Amino acid sequence: xxQVNNNxxxxxxxxxxxxxxxxxxxxxDYETDYSLRLxxxxxxxxxxxxxxxxxxxGLSDYHILVFGGGFSWADDHGAGVLxxxxxxxxxxxxxxxxxxxxxxxxxxxxxxxxxxxxGLLPGFDYVYEERRVALTYNDSGNFIDTWINLRxxxxxxxxxxxxxxxxxxxxxHGQGKIVADDDTINALFSNNQVAMQYADERxxxxxxxxxxxxxxxxxxxxxxxxxxxxxxxxxxxxxxxxHYTNHPDWTRKKEGLMRQGKTIETEEGDGIKIFKNAVDxxxxxxxx
Numbered sequence: 001x002x003q004v005n006n007n008x009x010x011x012x013x014x015x016x017x018x019x020x021x022x023x024x025x026x027x028x029d030y031e032t033d034y035s036l037r038l039x040x041x042x043x044x045x046x047x048x049x050x051x052x053x054x055x056x057x058g059l060s061d062y063h064i065l066v067f068g069g070g071f072s073w074a075d076d077h078g079a080g081v082l083x084x085x086x087x088x089x090x091x092x093x094x095x096x097x098x099x100x101x102x103x104x105x106x107x108x109x110x111x112x113x114x115x116x117x118x119g120l121l122p123g124f125d126y127v128y129e130e131r132r133v134a135l136t137y138n139d140s141g142n143f144i145d146t147w148i149n150l151r152x153x154x155x156x157x158x159x160x161x162x163x164x165x166x167x168x169x170x171x172x173h174g175q176g177k178i179v180a181d182d183d184t185i186n187a188l189f190s191n192n193q194v195a196m197q198y199a200d201e202r203x204x205x206x207x208x209x210x211x212x213x214x215x216x217x218x219x220x221x222x223x224x225x226x227x228x229x230x231x232x233x234x235x236x237x238x239x240x241x242x243h244y245t246n247h248p249d250w251t252r253k254k255e256g257l258m259r260q261g262k263t264i265e266t267e268e269g270d271g272i273k274i275f276k277n278a279v280d281x282x283x284x285x286x287x288x
Contacts, residue, residue: 067111080113123226139216157229238271
């Protein structure tokens with residue numbers, strides 16, 4: 001028993017390595033890298049071309065692969081379309097092996113758009129080459145930049161959302177509306193692959209009411225995972241809530257606590273919980 005505990009302790013000391021893709025208009029890589037470091041991951045920002053060029057190293061050194069937010073290729077031909085095409089052509093086999101090895105993939109905003117275009121999501125029956133979901137223009141027809149409330153599906157296998165019931169995160173996108181045929185939507189819900197939905201301040205489903213649902217997404221879907229729960233895509237930006245002062249009401253909250261003789265319990269923003277869940281999962285599965 002002592003030997004097992006020592007092994008567990010050593011396993012937890014080993015670094016959890018995360019790769020954040022950069023380049024071609026992706027613009028959330030610094031915040032994402034910083035958030036992963038706060039979550040105790042060893043994170044690196046690497047240009048897409050560098051990964052493609054170094055075929056020998058590839059993705060094998062990493063445990064978490066991040067498709068971050070931004071406007072890759074200026075959303076030409078559709079949000080995330082060209083990035084998905086380039087990555088599928090040059091790294092498709094490596095990414096599939098990465099997933100098969102039990103590692104984690106997260107796509108945030110533009111990264112989510114890329115994942116659905118590649119077919120990595122929804123990944124029904126562990127098939128990662130079939131496109132079943134699309135992310136299209138917001139019902140408003142406009143780019144939206146605001147904070148929204150989310151309700152988390154407690155029955156979802158999603159690794160990244162474990163133990164989280166509600167949270168508030170910012171969204172900033174022009175093409176965030178999730179659409180699919182009825183069979184696909186029903187399958188997502190029956191499999192508990194809908195990990196998060198847009199909600200009101202009480203945590204009740206938004207029922208597609210604007211602005212709680214900022215884009216008109218079907219059944220208020222804000223994020224989905226594959227059947228294993230190890231591939232996760234979401235439109236809100238957890239990396240943009242890495243510190244409590246990121247929130248627009250932080251001064252009001254701080255003043256309210258001061259009047260009660262209290263202080264801010266932690267400086268970390270709620271978005272870090274998503275990255276910590278990923279790091280904890282890798283350590284628990286001894287992939288390090």
